Amino acid sequence: EVQLVESGGGLVQPGGSLRLSCAASGFTFSTYGMNWVRQAPGKGLEWISYISGSGNTIYTADSLKGRFTTSRDNAKNSLYLQMNSLRDEDTALYYCVRDSWAPEYWGQGTLVTVSS
Amino acid sequence: QAGLTQPPSVSKDLGQTATLTCTGNNNNVGNQGAAWVQQHPGHPPKLLSNRGNSRPSGISERFSASTSGNTASLTITGLQPEDEADYYCSAWDSSLSGRVFGGGTKLTVL
Numbered sequence: 001e002v003q004l005v006e007s008g009g010g011l012v013q014p015g016g017s018l019r020l021s022c023a024a025s026g027f028t029f030s031t032y033g034m035n036w037v038r039q040a041p042g043k044g045l046e047w048i049s050y051i052s053g054s055g056n057t058i059y060t061a062d063s064l065k066g067r068f069t070t071s072r073d074n075a076k077n078s079l080y081l082q083m084n085s086l087r088d089e090d091t092a093l094y095y096c097v098r099d100s101w102a103p104e105y106w107g108q109g110t111l112v113t114v115s116s
Numbered sequence: 117q118a119g120l121t122q123p124p125s126v127s128k129d130l131g132q133t134a135t136l137t138c139t140g141n142n143n144n145v146g147n148q149g150a151a152w153v154q155q156h157p158g159h160p161p162k163l164l165s166n167r168g169n170s171r172p173s174g175i176s177e178r179f180s181a182s183t184s185g186n187t188a189s190l191t192i193t194g195l196q197p198e199d200e201a202d203y204y205c206s207a208w209d210s211s212l213s214g215r216v217f218g219g220g221t222k223l224t225v226l
Binding site: 035037044045046047050059060061062095100101102103104105106107108109 | 151153160161162163165166167168172202204206208212213214215216217218219220
């Protein structure tokens with residue numbers, strides 16, 4: 001069974017940093033691209049980034065480039081999202097999503113709240 | 117990131133058929149096809165149809181997807197109360213080198 005478990009969310013002040021993790025199991029992690037997708041309270045889905053199975057190819061939404069960085073450790077079956085210079089508008093539920101040319105499997109999400 | 121266009125809401129009677137639409141352009145839906153996900157309140161989204169318009173294992177045959185030009189459609193037949201949810205389309209955009217989502221359609225089953 002495919003499982004994706006996000007962690008690392010919490011309350012952070014504006015301007016702060018946070019590193020999210022996603023632990024994957026139930027499939028050969030290194031053979032799948034992965035995405036981060038977020039959803040602000042009461043809002044729609046917003047794509048953040050994609051990283052290929054090898055980690056050699058990374059795409060990030062233009063609006064988040066320079067602040068958000070995606071990486072993975074295939075030896076640990078883990079996906080990461082480093083978020084810097086956080087703003088109020090980054091408050092959202094952050095999902096880890098397995099990619100098979102579609103957003104195939106979703107984790108339960110981890111909540112990030114940016115507030116002073 | 118420019119998104120895909122979906123109607124904000126659709127209402128249909130129990131047992132009827134609902135068709136949800138998603139409009140993009142030649143760089144996303146028209147070129148790459150669109151996937152559809154369903155989201156119930158308080159739950160993560162679930163994939164209903166991938167970009168090839170095929171259903172993952174376990175998804176009811178009542179859900180079918182199609183694409184015509186730059187518009188993707190999701191048709192739900194024999195509407196059930198549990199179909200009441202938010203539906204999002206998504207496609208890879210080759211010009212943006214990123215995935216785009218529609219704003220979502222809230223389906224109400226009356």
